[in-house]
Each structure stands twice: as C-alpha cells, then as structure tokens.
Amino acid sequence: MPAKEVIVVLLPRIFALVSSAEDLSLLPAFAELGVRGFQVRDKAASTRELVALTSAVRSRVGVFDACVVVDDRLDVALAAGADGVHLGASDLPVEAARRIADTASPGLMIGATCRDRAAVVAAQETGADYAGFGPVFATTSKSGLPDPLGVEAVSAAAGVLPLIAIGGLSASRAAEVRAAGAHGVAVIGGLWRQPDPLQAAKELVEAAG
Numbered sequence: 324m325p326a327k328e329v330i331v332v333l334l335p336r337i338f339a340l341v342s343s344a345e346d347l348s349l350l351p352a353f354a355e356l357g358v359r360g361f362q363v364r365d366k367a368a369s370t371r372e373l374v375a376l377t378s379a380v381r382s383r384v385g386v387f388d389a390c391v392v393v394d395d396r397l398d399v400a401l402a403a404g405a406d407g408v409h410l411g412a413s414d415l416p417v418e419a420a421r422r423i424a425d426t427a428s429p430g431l432m433i434g435a436t437c438r439d440r441a442a443v444v445a446a447q448e449t450g451a452d453y454a455g456f457g458p459v460f461a462t463t464s465k466s467g468l469p470d471p472l473g474v475e476a477v478s479a480a481a482g483v484l485p486l487i488a489i490g491g492l493s494a495s496r497a498a499e500v501r502a503a504g505a506h507g508v509a510v511i512g513g514l515w516r517q518p519d520p521l522q523a524a525k526e527l528v529e530a531a532g
C-alpha cells in the first residue's frame with residue numbers, strides 16, 4: 324500500500340462525477356484541461372453496466388494518467404481496474420473495504436463520505452485515504468441530504484485527511500473551499516449542467532487545479 328503522502332500527491336484536485344447520462348466524449352477534453360479525477364456514479368446502472376461504464380471512462384481518460392474512482396461499489400472498482408472506491412454511510416464499511424483491498428488491490432484509494440471533523444478522524448482510523456466532505460453548499464443533484472455544512476465546516480475539518488468538498492461547487496466556490504483547507508472538489512452540476520461544460524472545466528481547473 325503506498326504511503327499516505329503518495330496518495331495525497333496522486334489525489335486529483337477535481338473529481339467530475341460521471342453517470343451514463345453524461346456525454347462521455349467530453350471526458351478526454353476535461354482531462355486535457357486538467358480535470359484529472361473522475362468518479363463513476365450511476366445509481367440506475369446494473370452491476371454489469373457499472374463495470375462497462377467504468378471501463379469506458381478509464382479508456383477515455385487513462386492516457387492522461389487520470390484517476391478513476393467508483394462510487395459505492397468496491398466489487399466494481401476491482402473488476403474494472405479502477406484506482407479507487409468512494410464509500411458512504413450505507414456502503415461497505417471503510418475498514419472492511421480496506422481489508423479486502425489490501426489483498427485484492429494494494430494501494431486502492433478509498434474515500435469516505437464525512438460531514439464533520441469527528442467523522443474524518445474516524446475515516447482516517449479505519450483506513451480511508453481521503454474524505455468526501457459535504458454537502459458544503461446546497462445541491463439539487465441529490466435529495467435527502469442534511470443542510471449545507473458551509474465553508475466554516477471545511478476549515479474545522481481540515482488537516483486530518485485530504486478533503487474533497489462536494490455539494491453545489493462551482494469555480495468561485497472551489498477557490499473558497501480550497502482557501503478554507505480543502506484539497507479539492509467533486510462536481511456534478513457545476514460541470515455537466517453548465518451551458519458550456521468545457522469552459523466550466525477550465526474555470527474549475529483555474530480555481531482549484
């Protein structure tokens with residue numbers, strides 16, 4: 324397993340969340356612009372569809388040395404040769420995922436969803452490499468979330484694990500959370516629902532990259 328410092332160096336500043344509803348042909352251009360993290364997140368996909376989607380994302384961005392993480396599913400991440408898995412409260416516990424990954428794919432990056440500093444400390448203790456921290460701002464991309472945590476919560480949680488801020492992120496907000504101590508940002512609407520996704524990617528890279 325690589326040392327944690329190695330993970331920090333490899334951890335991208337920007338993760339574009341990708342579902343099969345998005346235009347995958349844009350991915351190489353995003354990567355070329357400097358978006359070097361892609362998270363496959365598709366709640367509607369079957370297991371086989373997720374494996375195929377992950378492989379499709381890898382084949383489009385692999386040449387740019389970009390990092391591909393699968394949301395929720397360690398089995399899919401392993402089957403598709405992804406670089407990591409992102410786990411939330413209803414997914415496989417980080418500790419179990421770390422045990423499995425240490426045998427099946429040493430060095431696999433594991434991200435854990437956290438909403439406060441105590442959760443980040445717990446995630447670190449159980450083997451996570453980074454914390455997906457949010458929702459920092461209001462989002463329409465996922466329902467049932469708690470109220471936005473705010474930038475102050477990012478500052479309060481920083482310094483334990485690298486934080487990837489998520490929820491309502493745009494270029495100007497990316498600069499704000501980076502200044503508050505976040506390592507990077509994860510984005511759906513701030514990229515895919517913009518009139519010009521390539522321009523949005525460029526601005527995100529300038530702000531957070």
Ligand SMILES: Cc1ncc(COP(=O)(O)OP(=O)(O)O)c(N)n1
Pocket residue numbers: 338362364394395409410411412414434435436454455456457465487489509
């Ligand atoms: C980087 C990052 N942070 C948080 C999340 C949210 O994960 P989770 O809590 O498992 O919720 P879903 O994304 O599965 O709806 C994330 N995906 N990425």
Ligand SMILES: Cc1ncsc1CCOP(=O)(O)O
Pocket residue numbers: 457458461462463464465468489490491492509510511512513
């Ligand atoms: C999956 C998830 N978890 C917290 S916010 C969020 C959605 C982020 O999407 P957007 O970037 O459009 O706010």
